[in-house]
Amino acid sequence: MTDIKTDILVVGAGASGIGAALSAAEKGASVVLLEKGDKFGGAGMFGAQGLFAAGSELQKENNIDYSPKDAYQEMMNYTHYRSNTRLTRAIINKSADTISWLSKNGLETELVNNTQEVHQNHPRVYHQYIDKFNGFQKLIDKFISNGGRLFTKTVIKKFNYTDGNIVNVVIDKDGHESTIYCQKIIFSDGGFVGNSEMVDKYLQISSKNLFSMGERKATGDGIRILAELGADTSGMGVFENHAASVVSNTDPKWHNDTIFTLTNLPFLWLNRNGERFVNEDICYDFALWGNITYTNGGYYYFILDQNTIDYLKSNQLDWTNSFERTFTTLAHTPVTHVVGPFPNIESDIQESIDKGATVVGKDVSELSKYLGCNPDTVNRNLNEYNKIISDNNDSDFGKSTEFLKFPVSKGPFYAIKAQSTTLGTIGGVSVNDNLQALDKNGRVIKNVYATGNNASGMYDTSYPTLEGISCAFAWNSGRLAGESAKATLNK
Numbered sequence: 001m002t003d004i005k006t007d008i009l010v011v012g013a014g015a016s017g018i019g020a021a022l023s024a025a026e027k028g029a030s031v032v033l034l035e036k037g038d039k040f041g042g043a044g045m046f047g048a049q050g051l052f053a054a055g056s057e058l059q060k061e062n063n064i065d066y067s068p069k070d071a072y073q074e075m076m077n078y079t080h081y082r083s084n085t086r087l088t089r090a091i092i093n094k095s096a097d098t099i100s101w102l103s104k105n106g107l108e109t110e111l112v113n114n115t116q117e118v119h120q121n122h123p124r125v126y127h128q129y130i131d132k133f134n135g136f137q138k139l140i141d142k143f144i145s146n147g148g149r150l151f152t153k154t155v156i157k158k159f160n161y162t163d164g165n166i167v168n169v170v171i172d173k174d175g176h177e178s179t180i181y182c183q184k185i186i187f188s189d190g191g192f193v194g195n196s197e198m199v200d201k202y203l204q205i206s207s208k209n210l211f212s213m214g215e216r217k218a219t220g221d222g223i224r225i226l227a228e229l230g231a232d233t234s235g236m237g238v239f240e241n242h243a244a245s246v247v248s249n250t251d252p253k254w255h256n257d258t259i260f261t262l263t264n265l266p267f268l269w270l271n272r273n274g275e276r277f278v279n280e281d282i283c284y285d286f287a288l289w290g291n292i293t294y295t296n297g298g299y300y301y302f303i304l305d306q307n308t309i310d311y312l313k314s315n316q317l318d319w320t321n322s323f324e325r326t327f328t329t330l331a332h333t334p335v336t337h338v339v340g341p342f343p344n345i346e347s348d349i350q351e352s353i354d355k356g357a358t359v360v361g362k363d364v365s366e367l368s369k370y371l372g373c374n375p376d377t378v379n380r381n382l383n384e385y386n387k388i389i390s391d392n393n394d395s396d397f398g399k400s401t402e403f404l405k406f407p408v409s410k411g412p413f414y415a416i417k418a419q420s421t422t423l424g425t426i427g428g429v430s431v432n433d434n435l436q437a438l439d440k441n442g443r444v445i446k447n448v449y450a451t452g453n454n455a456s457g458m459y460d461t462s463y464p465t466l467e468g469i470s471c472a473f474a475w476n477s478g479r480l481a482g483e484s485a486k487a488t489l490n491k
């Protein structure tokens, strides 16, 4: 490749990068979009199913009374005003238009019921992608028809920046070096969940206890360059916890339907010290379930006794699998609100023991030994839980009575380990409401932007429980950055 001249360079072709690149290109800027992998889309396409908006045409057509003002207030209540109010306002105010903009450019969405059990009384905000792979292709086609250039298998090797100006950017495309000359750069490379060293440095839990469903190619490259320019990284610890998962450390691809369903139900949970720590029906809110797992060191055990296993083997249980609504919403099928029976539960549990995800003890003392917990603590917590069940009243944590069904009293006892799970990191560098990167004094680092998972400020500690908000942040932050970069070009 020869040297390349462009107005704007966008790094990372996921949700926020495509949002930035297409927005700038359609307004007349020349734009180059770099993607590390051989495919565009990132977690925004391969993972996400939809995005949040307030006041969209689809919401109006469906008589959903939920304005940007309502959304702003909800976000502020969630973050206790320990967030970037101007950024939040900008993202929310753009969110309705972004639904129309995506549709105009080829990515249609439909307004569906909120996908989590506890959000059914919340106004509907989740705009689910229709035919997303074709939709993303159309966005890229639009970008290219506006003169945009997409380079896949390409990364930045050197970023030369002096006195507020980008001197040049040396890139490596599939083993070949070139130099790009540009005025503005937008880092949209998806955060750092794919970098275990950065995870260990910035998060409160060990990467060993984290199950990431996020973009593996997101290894913090943009954030590291931004940090070298003096960007404020004080928000790096903000994190997108999302539920908890049972995984095998020896077989990362292992999945067992029965174990997956049992994980998504409010049985008794014990933390790493063998103590009960929460109303387990928090599993019906993925963000809060994820947060409490994270707060307890990144894992807990759900505990079943032999009576429960025997019951589940041949009986249907009138509890909702907390993920069922998500899957049925996608498939447009009704939610059953029941699980089981699980005729193969014994072999399924055995499989999870073989995969290192479950331990079994013939009695409490043996179970405690395998968990590395004090047997007196485990015994006391089981007794307290069993009393809660017999009283039909969770005076400790207030779990709903419909879930006070299974005492844990007859050995053998099974402890299945559920680990912190994430869709990606959401802590990055500080930005203003144009998504320009800021230094530690809140001053703009000229000509440099950060979007999506590279940018912090919208959340205080963790992912708020507003459905589709992280993808909405990605698309809207990308669009705002692309528009701002184009509007401030020197011609």
Ligand SMILES: Cc1cc2nc3c(=O)[nH]c(=O)nc-3n(C[C@H](O)[C@H](O)[C@H](O)COP(=O)(O)OP(=O)(O)OC[C@H]3O[C@@H](n4cnc5c(N)ncnc54)[C@H](O)[C@@H]3O)c2cc1C
Pocket: 011, 012, 013, 014, 015, 016, 017, 034, 035, 036, 037, 039, 040, 041, 042, 043, 044, 045, 046, 047, 048, 049, 050, 051, 052, 154, 155, 156, 188, 189, 190, 191, 213, 214, 215, 217, 218, 219, 221, 222, 422, 423, 424, 451, 452, 453, 454, 467, 468, 469, 470, 471, 472, 474
């Ligand atoms: C399984 C899953 C389900 C999800 N579901 C939802 C949902 O339904 N709703 C929702 O709101 N959010 C959801 N999310 C989160 C959402 O996908 C992300 O918040 C969003 O995609 C972040 O956008 P981004 O542009 O920052 O990163 P991404 O969309 O991940 O894009 C980053 C891109 O940058 C590329 N890249 C990385 N490093 C470099 C580099 N050095 N140079 C060039 N390119 C690079 C990556 O390959 C990738 O293509 C989900 C995430 C996952 C993993």
